[in-house]
Amino acid sequence: MSEELLEIKDLRIEYHTDESVIHAVNGIDLSVKKGQTLGLVGETGAGKTTIAKSILRILPGLQAKILSGEIRFEGKDLLSVSEREMRKIRGNKIAMIFQDPMTALNPIETIGFQISETLKIHNKLTKKEARKKACEMLELVGIPSYRYDEYPHQFSGGMKQRVVIAIGLACNPELLLADEPTTALDVTIQAQVLEMMAELKEKLDTSVILITHDLGVVANFCDSVAVAYAGEIVERGTVEQIFDHVAHPYTEGLFASLPRLDRRERRLKPIKGLMPDPAALPEGCSFCDRCPYAEERCFKTKPADVELEPGHIVKCFRVAGGE
Amino acid sequence: MLKFIGKRLLMLIPVLIGITLVVQLLLEVTPGDPAKLMLGMNATPERVAALREELGLNDPFLVRYGRYIWNLCHGDLGNSFMTGRPVFSEMIQRFPYTLVLVCISLFLSVVFGIPLGVFASTHQHTWKDNLAMFAALFCVSMPAFWFALMLIQRFAVKWRLLPLSGIASWKGWVLPCVALALGFTATITRQTRSNMLEVIRQDYITTARAKGVSEVTIKYRHALKNAVTPVIMVVGGMFGMMLGGALISETIFSIPGLGQYTMQALNSRDYPVIQSSVLVLSLLFAIVILLVDIIFALIDPRIRSQYISKRQKEARTDQKKEDQEKGAAHSEGR
Ligand SMILES: Nc1ncnc2c1ncn2[C@@H]1O[C@H](COP(=O)(O)OP(=O)(O)OP(=O)(O)O)[C@@H](O)[C@H]1O
Ligand code: SF4
Ligand SMILES: [Mg+2]
Numbered sequence: 001m002s003e004e005l006l007e008i009k010d011l012r013i014e015y016h017t018d019e020s021v022i023h024a025v026n027g028i029d030l031s032v033k034k035g036q037t038l039g040l041v042g043e044t045g046a047g048k049t050t051i052a053k054s055i056l057r058i059l060p061g062l063q064a065k066i067l068s069g070e071i072r073f074e075g076k077d078l079l080s081v082s083e084r085e086m087r088k089i090r091g092n093k094i095a096m097i098f099q100d101p102m103t104a105l106n107p108i109e110t111i112g113f114q115i116s117e118t119l120k121i122h123n124k125l126t127k128k129e130a131r132k133k134a135c136e137m138l139e140l141v142g143i144p145s146y147r148y149d150e151y152p153h154q155f156s157g158g159m160k161q162r163v164v165i166a167i168g169l170a171c172n173p174e175l176l177l178a179d180e181p182t183t184a185l186d187v188t189i190q191a192q193v194l195e196m197m198a199e200l201k202e203k204l205d206t207s208v209i210l211i212t213h214d215l216g217v218v219a220n221f222c223d224s225v226a227v228a229y230a231g232e233i234v235e236r237g238t239v240e241q242i243f244d245h246v247a248h249p250y251t252e253g254l255f256a257s258l259p260r261l262d263r264r265e266r267r268l269k270p271i272k273g274l275m276p277d278p279a280a281l282p283e284g285c286s287f288c289d290r291c292p293y294a295e296e297r298c299f300k301t302k303p304a305d306v307e308l309e310p311g312h313i314v315k316c317f318r319v320a321g322g323e
Numbered sequence: 324m325l326k327f328i329g330k331r332l333l334m335l336i337p338v339l340i341g342i343t344l345v346v347q348l349l350l351e352v353t354p355g356d357p358a359k360l361m362l363g364m365n366a367t368p369e370r371v372a373a374l375r376e377e378l379g380l381n382d383p384f385l386v387r388y389g390r391y392i393w394n395l396c397h398g399d400l401g402n403s404f405m406t407g408r409p410v411f412s413e414m415i416q417r418f419p420y421t422l423v424l425v426c427i428s429l430f431l432s433v434v435f436g437i438p439l440g441v442f443a444s445t446h447q448h449t450w451k452d453n454l455a456m457f458a459a460l461f462c463v464s465m466p467a468f469w470f471a472l473m474l475i476q477r478f479a480v481k482w483r484l485l486p487l488s489g490i491a492s493w494k495g496w497v498l499p500c501v502a503l504a505l506g507f508t509a510t511i512t513r514q515t516r517s518n519m520l521e522v523i524r525q526d527y528i529t530t531a532r533a534k535g536v537s538e539v540t541i542k543y544r545h546a547l548k549n550a551v552t553p554v555i556m557v558v559g560g561m562f563g564m565m566l567g568g569a570l571i572s573e574t575i576f577s578i579p580g581l582g583q584y585t586m587q588a589l590n591s592r593d594y595p596v597i598q599s600s601v602l603v604l605s606l607l608f609a610i611v612i613l614l615v616d617i618i619f620a621l622i623d624p625r626i627r628s629q630y631i632s633k634r635q636k637e638a639r640t641d642q643k644k645e646d647q648e649k650g651a652a653h654s655e656g657r
Binding site: 053056087088089091092095096098103104105106107108109110114117118121122153164167 | 447448524526529531535536545548549552628
């Protein structure tokens with residue numbers, strides 16, 4: 001489809017540590033349409049942050065290795081453009097909001113500097129213009145602009161997250177990678193920040209990849225969903241497809257572990273057992289150890305993607321039927 | 324901030340008094356009799372006793388200490404036993420030499436140490452880093468006097484490039500400063516490197532990268548500024564060690580500074596000189612530590628905010644309220 005803004009194909013990423021090789025991302029396919037929000041859900045360690053960082057090519061260079069794959073953005077493969085070109089994309093066309101607002105800001109620079117820095121890099125602005133624009137961004141995320149010259153330690157967690165969002169949106173990016181923008185915040189602030197992001201997204205017409213643990217958030221804010229498990233996308237599709245026609249046993253488990261569907265605040269309660277060690281993945285389906293429907297073949301061979309409906313893709317033998 | 328500095332200066336007084344007491348006590352228990360040393364080996368016991376009486380060495384400890392403090396309060400540091408000249412004027416004369424030696428060495432250590440540390444950290448896991456770290460470890464481990472002797476042997480004796488000792492021209496300063504600076508440069512290099520490696524892993528560096536900031540700016544603005552603050556602390560502490568190092572360096576290179584003066588005084592048990600030298604050196608050290616704290620506060624806003632007095636804070640919140648009201652009025656007007 002031509003309206004895809006971002007398309008990831010067969011992305012594989014490993015982390016090399018002293019003791020082992022961690023297979024963090026194992027051949028994922030993803031796509032985001034223009035102006036839409038993709039929810040990327042999955043339990044901790046599923047590789048969500050790794051995927052987001054690989055899009056910007058900001059993985060820790062020494063440990064992380066991208067083995068294969070293609071990340072197409074506006075017709076270019078981000079994995080093969082030059083570092084210089086990549087720098088022009090970072091913060092400008094694709095921006096990222098980080099998981100932990102407490103550590104995402106430089107403690108010894110003013111928050112104003114941190115917002116205007118990205119503005120100055122990507123636009124020809126004088127100091128004054130950058131400051132003005134940064135103040136506007138602050139106001140936009142609900143922080144009075146007189147706090148421009150203050151430092152991160154003078155801000156609460158929620159306000160820091162707003163600043164991080166302001167940095168992300170400063171250059172009006174095409175694509176925003178929001179890595180659990182609210183998990184570090186308390187419940188009331190979470191809702192506020194999410195509402196605000198949704199509003200800004202509408203206003204600026206940005207596409208978003210929203211990484212979260214929270215299916216409630218997905219239901220409220222996303223157009224499509226991708227469920228990550230042990231470095232794979234086990235199921236993806238539109239919100240309706242996933243919520244109304246759950247196909248993958250893991251996704252099923254996610255829904256079953258929710259206390260009540262009509263409550264806003266839902267956290268992922270892990271299904272029985274643990275995610276497999278990413279350094280030693282099972283030979284067959286990565287979910288086989290925990291899957292209630294596991295059959296013999298699940299332990300031996302990896303299931304392939306099956307397209308149930310256009311756009312609804314599941315990685316499981318069970319839905320493939322047969323035998 | 325001013326209040327903070329004033330408080331710190333006041334706090335110095337008891338510290339300095341404590342130091343004089345400790346020094347006096349140490350001298351009390353150190354063997355060696357200044358009178359005997361002054362008069363030489365074949366002095367008669369009567370002459371020694373007379374001189375001891377003259378110098379006031381026979382008085383009880385507390386009387387001597389009291390007298391010293393009393394004179395000190397009047398700005399009188401006493402006269403040297405050996406030369407009979409006032410200690411104060413001698414020190415004033417010698418002080419600049421030590422200051423120059425220590426400052427140049429410190430300057431060299433910082434100017435070479437920090438970039439080297441950054442260099443090593445950005446070349447981690449390469450032979451460049453390994454080489455730099457090996458050299459640094461070597462320089463940290465070897466004492467300054469060894470460097471001094473080695474440098475003299477090479478540059479002064481073998482190649483005759485630089486003078487053996489003395490400071491007749493600027494050339495004379497080169498070896499003593501380098502000898503003193505080597506170890507400290509290495510310490511700063513190691514410290515900078517490890518801090519840089521720590522900072523580079525922080526989330527806010529990734530944030531900067533995600534904003535499209537260039538690697539150079541990330542290294543020198545975002546990372547180094549964060550990494551250098553603890554290094555400044557180290558530099559402050561080093562100043563004290565350098566004053567100690569100056570003692571040896573000045574003696575080896577015959578620089579007529581405070582260090583050499585103190586060294587001579589120690590050998591001849593010249594009590595007033597020892598007392599005053601220690602006092603002046605500690606005072607100097609204390610001032611440097613204070614300076615370091617101030618610089619620290621200038622770089623790190625988290626620390627700065629602790630120093631801001633309450634009054635200033637109130638003034639600032641008032642200002643904000645005003646701004647807010649103005650802002651509100653402004654938006655209502657629209
Ligand atoms: N720098 C690194 N070095 C080695 N392993 C890493 C590194 N970063 C991540 N990993 C590993 O890669 C896997 C995926 O990590 P990732 O941070 O992408 O998970 P995540 O889905 O974002 O989890 P969370 O929900 O907790 O944020 C994990 O097993 C993690 O231990
Ligand atoms: S492939 Fe088998 S083990 Fe894997 S999810 Fe499907 S049924 Fe469960
Ligand atoms: Mg994560």
